[in-house]
Amino acid sequence: QVQLLESGGGAVQAGGSLRLSCAASTRTVSSPTRGWFRQAPGKEREFVASISWLGGSTYYADSVKGRFTISRDNAQNTVYLQMNSLKPEDTAVYYCAAARRAYYPATTATNYDYWGQGTQVTVSS
Numbered sequence: 001q002v003q004l005l006e007s008g009g010g011a012v013q014a015g016g017s018l019r020l021s022c023a024a025s026t027r028t029v030s031s032p033t034r035g036w037f038r039q040a041p042g043k044e045r046e047f048v049a050s051i052s053w054l055g056g057s058t059y060y061a062d063s064v065k066g067r068f069t070i071s072r073d074n075a076q077n078t079v080y081l082q083m084n085s086l087k088p089e090d091t092a093v094y095y096c097a098a099a100r101r102a103y104y105p106a107t108t109a110t111n112y113d114y115w116g117q118g119t120q121v122t123v124s125s
Contacts, residue, residue, distance in 0.1 A: 001026075001114075002024055002025060002026050002030055002031050002098050002113070002114040003024070003025035003026075003114070004022055004023070004024055004025070004096050004097070004098060004114055004115065004116035004117075005022070005023045005025075005116060005117075006020060006021065006022050006094070006095070006096050006116040006117065006118065006119040007020070007021045007023075007119065008020040008021050008119065009094060009119030009120045009121045010120075010121070010122070011122040011123075011124065012086055012121075012122070012123055012124075013123070013124050013125075014086060014087055014088055014123055014124065014125050015085060015086065016086050016123070017082070017083060017084045017085075017086065018083045018086065018121060019080060019081070019082050019083070020036070020080065020081040020083070020094055020096070020119060020121075021078055021079075021080055022034070022036075022078060022079045022080075022081075022096030022116055023076065023077060023078045024077045024078070024079075024098060025077075026077070030098075030100065031053070031098035031099060031100065031113075031114065032052065032053045032054055032099070032100075032101065032102040033050065033051075033052060033053065033098070033099035033101065033102055033103045033104070033106045033111065033112070034050065034051050034053060034070075034072065034079045034096065034097065034098050034099075035047065035048070035049065035050035035051070035070075035096070035097045035098075035099075035106055035107075035111075035112060036048040036049050036050075036070065036079075036081045036094060036095070036096055036097070037094070037095045037097060037109060038090075038092035038093065038094045038095065038121075039092055039093050039095070039118075040089075040091060040092040040093075043092075045095070045109060046061065047061050047107040047108065047109075048060070048061055048064055048068065048081070048094070049061065049064065049068055049070040049081060050070065050103075050104075050105055050106040050107065051070045051071070051072055051079060052102065052104055053072060053074075054102070056072070057104055057105075058070050059104070059105035059106070059107065061107075063089075064083075064090075067083065067084050067085045067086075068081060068082065068083050068084070069081070069082040069084075070082075079096060081094070081096075083121070086121075086123045087123060088123050088124065088125045089123075090121060090123050091121060091122050091123050092121060093118040093119065093120050093121075094118065094119050094120075094121050095115055095116055095117075095118045096115070096116040097109070097112035097114065097115050097116070098112060098113065098114040099111050099112045099113055099114075100113045
């Protein structure tokens, strides 16, 4: 069982930045694919970004490409989501996720086996 703990959410004005963190409770070999999803009120959960833990390959939703960066720290078993140039439409609860298997680009929720509790990101205009 992998437990994921997110942090770093908050409120920011449009154009600002936030950095989300997702720490895993077990060694990364147990979760070779990691991702971020988000869910806005009244909308379905949507893919944001994913990263392959071994090779570092990344993939982004078109809506965040060029603004968000996903990265990993092997020693800390932690994945980060750096969010720049934030827009009001980025407002959502952000969830990190981990998969027991290696997938790419891993853009669907069914690819993942473990989920964090979510962290709120609010962007005001």
